[in-house]
Amino acid sequence: GDSVTQMEGPVTLSEEAFLTINCTYTATGYPSLFWYVQYPGEGLQLLLKATKADDKGSNKGFEATYRKETTSFHLEKGSVQVSDSAVYFCALLLPPGSSYKLIFGSGTRLLVRP
Amino acid sequence: DSGVTQTPKHLITATGQRVTLRCSPRSGDLSVYWYQQSLDQGLQFLIQYYNGEERAKGNILERFSAQQFPDLHSELNLSSLELGDSALYFCASSDGTMNTEAFFGQGTRLTVV
Numbered sequence: 001g002d003s004v005t006q007m008e009g010p011v012t013l014s015e016e017a018f019l020t021i022n023c024t025y026t027a028t029g030y031p032s033l034f035w036y037v038q039y040p041g042e043g044l045q046l047l048l049k050a051t052k053a054d055d056k057g058s059n060k061g062f063e064a065t066y067r068k069e070t071t072s073f074h075l076e077k078g079s080v081q082v083s084d085s086a087v088y089f090c091a092l093l094l095p096p097g098s099s100y101k102l103i104f105g106s107g108t109r110l111l112v113r114p
Numbered sequence: 115d116s117g118v119t120q121t122p123k124h125l126i127t128a129t130g131q132r133v134t135l136r137c138s139p140r141s142g143d144l145s146v147y148w149y150q151q152s153l154d155q156g157l158q159f160l161i162q163y164y165n166g167e168e169r170a171k172g173n174i175l176e177r178f179s180a181q182q183f184p185d186l187h188s189e190l191n192l193s194s195l196e197l198g199d200s201a202l203y204f205c206a207s208s209d210g211t212m213n214t215e216a217f218f219g220q221g222t223r224l225t226v227v
Contacts, residue, residue: 043218043220044218045218049215095212102159102216
């Protein structure tokens with residue numbers, strides 16, 4: 001069925017390190033793809049999105065490219081900060097023929113050390 | 115502030131009881147999603163409504179039900195509560211179209227004792 005798979009965490013990095021969080025998906029049709037971030041004690045916030053193949057979403061130094069051929073949407077950041085410590089969720093929105101479900105991965109916890 | 119309001123923020127209740135969680139979507143949004151987030155687990159999709167009608171159903175237990183009212187607010191009803199139902203319950207809203215993101219409320223933390 002339709003699903004999102006994320007790399008397991010926690011991911012622990014030093015400040016200014018390069019970040020990659022892998023996300024792959026299985027879906028019928030052509031979904032829209034999203035990364036959300038959840039800071040401690042808060043709800044989820046949209047980080048970036050891409051709505052069609054080869055689109056690149058970017059925000060706050062984070063980037064992800066919609067790769068249809070590999071069904072992936074990996075999140076990257078060139079230099080992480082302590083304030084980036086949070087849980088990151090990859091998600092897909094299924095197209096109308098598949099009921100518009102918004103499905104999330106299991107989340108990846110990122111811990112950035114000073 | 116996402117514009118999505120969930121009440122109450124915290125709820126403590128006993129096993130076997132019934133509770134109602136409430137969600138007010140962002141102004142103009144027609145679609146409401148409900149999710150359950152348990153400890154060490156991701157977001158489990160429960161159910162989605164669009165303009166008062168059920169649009170999609172996920173892993174929602176038969177003891178749980180939801181509805182969306184004409185003013186577009188939504189309620190999630192949880193009955194015959196069990197200890198394992200303790201979790202964060204999130205509501206999200208969107209305009210319901212293909213390329214737009216959902217906006218999340220702060221969640222309701224339910225503790226069943």
